[in-house]
Amino acid sequence: MDLIDLNAMPETEARFPAFIDDLCDKLELDYASYVAMPPLSGDVRYYANYSDDWADHYAQNNLHCVDPVIHKSVNSIAPVDWQRFDRDQNFNLVFNPGREFGIPNVGISVPIRGPYGEVGLLSVSRNCEKSVWSKLKRKIMGDLQVAAVHMHDNVMQSGILPNVLSRPALSSREKEILQWAAAGKSQQDIGDILCISHRTVEVHLRSGRSKLNALTTAQAVGRAISHGLIYPG
Template sequence: MKLIDLAALDHEERSTADIINSVCDELGFDYASYATLNPMKGDVQGYANYPDEWKIHYGSHGFHHFDPTIYQSVLSIAPVDWGRFNHDEKFNAVFRDANDFGITPRGLTVPVRGPYGECGLLNVTRDCSDAEWEKMKKHVMGDLQMAAVHAHDTVMQSGVLAKALYLPSLSTREKEILQWVAEGKSQQDIGDILSISHRTVEVHMRSGREKLGALTTAQAIGRAIGFGLIAPG
């Protein structure tokens, strides 16, 4: 499982960076970050405006393997105040260190769920008093919901994810077979065309579906066309 800093990949994600920065500037947070779990590989990708030293420390200590602000927050439909993790050993392990980098454990995570069940997380922190925090939450929660969905859609539509993960993973055979399916050929036909058994076709198709995170072949074809991996039939 890798931790991928989307900012280092491509210029397109700059808009995600813009959203993250404007959340801090306009809503009054110290730091903000966006993260999403890749459903197939379990990688965590994201963008954060935390100090670079903290990002490096976080990644090199493997906090993304167990940070409850990621793994617990995906289990909620409502924004999760990190106060809920007060007694969580894993949370305390991450934020004891965070404190050394001037990052407060006072924060919250807004979970976003997409139509395929994929989840994105917008995290914000602010070092302030209890009263100030409660007041702030009431005031900005609606804006945070919108910012979260905006950040999520930007990452999902930017193709950064696809470039980082989806594209390299399909084999030539898998692409070839999906292309023939898109042309309307049956599994048996494809086996005959490629001179392989229909069972082999099935194995490649299953693998292709899994790599695309698709439940059905029809869905896999849709996604493969969407990513430009195959041409419409």
């Protein structure tokens, strides 16, 4: 199976919907969607070939807050088959009205995580019998995984998700001191460890906070960790 190579396409955002369309063609699917979610739960990026009607209905009713497919997938390692939600109240709440829009209730969602804690979710679906779906799923699972990784990799590299890419540049000393702070050391401790005044330690913490737009050191440590600048200690 040869899917579109996003790296070989002009670096416009239009290549992502094109990839979605191509995916549906090649894998005998009706609909596909991709969502990129930064760890700070800020703005998401969304591509799909659902009808505008369904997309509007989904967005206007904030169905993403209810949709159990989302909740399950962002906490899962393996792909999540929608059949798991057969008797799920929230699933039916979201997808029963979807039938009027021609939305299938069989499908699968493939979560992909990146090194910054962001999650990409590639969901595909098709109007067919469940037995047909089971066979199709087995056949295309490998390609789906590859497609999800490829899509997420390229969306991340495109820098479209601002929260993830705008990683504040901390100086090495700032990172070093923030790392010790994350390890539970006091300013005095850190000063002793690095053989500098605890006053100096505080200055680095201050500039670190400032660069991370953090009000307290605790917030700065949390943000630095979530940005991958330091490790939990």
